[in-house]
Amino acid sequence: MSLTLTYFPVRGRAEVIRVMLKDQGAEFDEKVITMEMWTESTLKASCLFGQLPIFEDGDLTLYQTNAIRRHLARKLGLYGKDQREAALIDMMDEALQDLLNKYIKLMFEKDDSGKEGYLKALPTGLKPFEKTLSSNKGGFLVGDKISLADYALVLLLIHHQVLSPPCLDAFPSLQSYLKRLCARPNLHAYLHSDDFKSRPIIPGKRA
Numbered sequence: 001m002s003l004t005l006t007y008f009p010v011r012g013r014a015e016v017i018r019v020m021l022k023d024q025g026a027e028f029d030e031k032v033i034t035m036e037m038w039t040e041s042t043l044k045a046s047c048l049f050g051q052l053p054i055f056e057d058g059d060l061t062l063y064q065t066n067a068i069r070r071h072l073a074r075k076l077g078l079y080g081k082d083q084r085e086a087a088l089i090d091m092m093d094e095a096l097q098d099l100l101n102k103y104i105k106l107m108f109e110k111d112d113s114g115k116e117g118y119l120k121a122l123p124t125g126l127k128p129f130e131k132t133l134s135s136n137k138g139g140f141l142v143g144d145k146i147s148l149a150d151y152a153l154v155l156l157l158i159h160h161q162v163l164s165p166p167c168l169d170a171f172p173s174l175q176s177y178l179k180r181l182c183a184r185p186n187l188h189a190y191l192h193s194d195d196f197k198s199r200p201i202i203p204g205k206r207a
């Protein structure tokens with residue numbers, strides 16, 4: 001299984017793919033594209049949608065982060081035990097995309113003026129996941145095995161603790177979930193690696 005991820009030297013949209021693969025112990029190569037390479041080469045024109053990431057799985061070439069994530073989830077058994085769980089995982093993942101899109105918008109704002117309002121509204125966004133984790137005794141968002149949606153939530157929580165360390169203080173289930181998942185041996189090793197720590201969240205924004 002030759003897997004290659006092509007992306008910029010930032011966490012960005014690709015980080016959730018890296019986290020999944022690292023936690024699952026799936027070997028993959030990375031092609032790092034600097035902004036200079038991106039603007040000077042024909043790579044952008046060769047990308048179906050003109051954007052990164054690109055994910056190559058043998059002779060399959062995929063664009064679109066969430067399509068890549070779902071492909072890997074099917075391949076690595078990260079989509080629940082049956083269709084019911086897969087549907088619930090999709091539901092959780094869609095809701096996480098809503099949170100991620102708000103976070104991306106904040107990350108790209110020129111100054112910190114939107115941060116106060118963002119953090120004020122954050123608990124409303126986190127509450128459904130606190131409620132889900134406190135009621136699901138399986139230990140994950142859905143069922144009793146890690147899924148596609150858990151990786152998205154874990155990375156969002158990690159980034160939000162950088163943005164505002166106390167942001168999980170009112171959410172004990174999210175706190176213990178994050179602690180437990182980040183202690184998974186492969187994920188723990190990756191999160192403490194220079195690879196992860198040295199990559200900015202987006203260009204110019206260090207974690």
Ligand SMILES: N[C@@H](CCC(=O)N[C@@H](CSC(=S)NCCc1ccccc1)C(=O)NCC(=O)O)C(=O)O
Pocket residue numbers: 011012013014044050051052053063064065066104107201202
């Ligand atoms: N729908 C696509 C969107 C891909 C995309 O926006 N790619 C960007 C890079 S991805 C990006 S903007 N990431 C930073 C935003 C981010 C920050 C923090 C977490 C997640 C994302 C890109 O290729 N820009 C160059 C160009 O268009 O010429 C996807 O999900 O892959």
